[in-house]
Amino acid sequence: MKRRGFLKAAATGGAATTLAAPAIAQTQPSIRWRLVSAYPKSLDTIYGASESFAKRVGAATGGKFEIRTFAAGEIVPAFQVADAVQQGTVECAHAGALLLFGKDPTFALDAAIPFGMNSRQMTAWMYEGGGMQLLREFYRDFGIVNFPCGNTGAQMAGWFRKEIKSPDDIKGLKFRIGGFGGMVLERIGGVPQNIPPGDIYPALEKGTIDAAEFVGPYDDEKLGLHKIAKYYYYPGFWEGGSQISLYVGAKAWESLPKEYQAILEAAAAEAHVEMQAKYDARNPAALKRLVAGGAQLRAFPRPVLDAAWKASNEVYAELSAKNPKWKKVYEPYVKFRDEQILWFRFAEGSFDSFMASVKR
């Protein structure tokens, strides 16, 4: 800022007004980045957030900071977008940290864990509860600077060919579910299956699998699973509010002028709130269409949720005993979650419950 100070000092002799452009402009560099999304363009809510983000950065810089977005597979496959950032192949990526669960379960604390925080609580933890600092520290080893950049909200538990009436019905159930949810499902007798979205329909149709989870009404509708597995279960307790992240390569981040860093950060926050708003605005009509198309809504029986809750906490205790990185982030995460739940029971919870009861 020395140069600006000099300019100010030099200007004191003249008649400077606060509205006038300075005589010598501080020019900002033209920068072109590539963003690789872990999602296909068909998921317009999630992929759309990376587009909105890039568009805003461009508009805020008069096109000087240009970020081109690429869907999963265009440059790198979905599961490798974080690697591409780490290796410097691209400057940034947009992905759910759940994709990195296989590398280290700690990543899931940046997205969702079974019976974790809901969307609003997760945002509170990231922005104001210390979550961002803890995760930034964790990501540092991967050469990544992370930013919250979207949330799906609480997900549905997915599409089942048969009803789930007790925990016994989970036993042997071949369920398309990944990462953490799959690990918990296995503990209660289920058989998790890792199947890419495009292959779910035929697998469920042929009976290779008994059930499949995806996201929620708006995204699920695109897969058409209600035509072959009519029971639509809730809640997707493994993703009570699944956060999506923007990953920026540490070197790319440091190379940015401070103004561009500020713009990028604000644009990520805007895309964060916008994605949740899109899901919230679009899910109700999609749910109605699905029900009109034959979907039958079913809540998991309480004993199923209780068994999964118990299994989840067992998994967390085991992870905490053997993975110090996990423990370091998980403990404050759970403390924050528990305090949020305590508070949400009163004003938020009682308000929402009353509204649900009068509009039933």
Added chain:
Amino acid sequence: MKRRGFLKAAATGGAATTLAAPAIAQTQPSIRWRLVSAYPKSLDTIYGASESFAKRVGAATGGKFEIRTFAAGEIVPAFQVADAVQQGTVECAHAGALLLFGKDPTFALDAAIPFGMNSRQMTAWMYEGGGMQLLREFYRDFGIVNFPCGNTGAQMAGWFRKEIKSPDDIKGLKFRIGGFGGMVLERIGGVPQNIPPGDIYPALEKGTIDAAEFVGPYDDEKLGLHKIAKYYYYPGFWEGGSQISLYVGAKAWESLPKEYQAILEAAAAEAHVEMQAKYDARNPAALKRLVAGGAQLRAFPRPVLDAAWKASNEVYAELSAKNPKWKKVYEPYVKFRDEQILWFRFAEGSFDSFMASVKR
């Protein structure tokens, strides 16, 4: 963009790289704005949002677009901040539209109405449900361009000297509550009182009033009302998610370069998500301190909520019959609310209910 096109054409002869700064910089003007907040600095969550917003705009422009923030009363009193924007005394303001309820109840649809949307639903309506367009049109007559810029979340119903056991206990109750909430309270026999925050404590202590609502634990704690009225009721059904707005004068907005407009819009969205996160992160500990200090939590009895719900809908029907501006915004608002409630009952509601039950 013609000038840029010319520069590009002129540059084709040379060895241009995408990372090089252009030879002639597009300079951005230095602009200084004043923002008047309707809140005192002591409300650091709300007032803090205007500071965060201004800071981000400054950082994103290298200090060229400077917005100085002023607390209520520093330049104009709280209730006149919108007038100050309309008249061009200042370029922008940060206020809850409930303050303008007296001018036209339609303003409340930009903040909160009794039994309206919760925070997340309101954000979905504004960003993706058509709410922004409807309200922008309404505000046009006042020379204001509005942006969502914070939400308090569901508020508490406030501090009562005596318990409310039935709707009869509302009859004759002198309750410090403003605007729409007061109008509904009156319908069910209460006596609304308009008292500035600083005067609530002595009025409640002397018994001039029987009860007072403010915001929620974090803000309420500062007033110390738990020392003189120990029953802390919920939910504050008149503000299930009270949105705060950034008001920009239409002429000031139009005078901005497109880049500054983009920066302002992103910074407002960031402040919007940040304020809710601050309330969520800080309310739990404040609630615990209040309870440790003697506050006794009480839920409104169902018949009280039912009576208020009925009264609210009567008020809405009357307003719709006589105020076309209200009707134009209220009808889509309520349609959106009802669809949100339908959807929130499933994944979100069942997830939150389960979590509340296991952490009780």
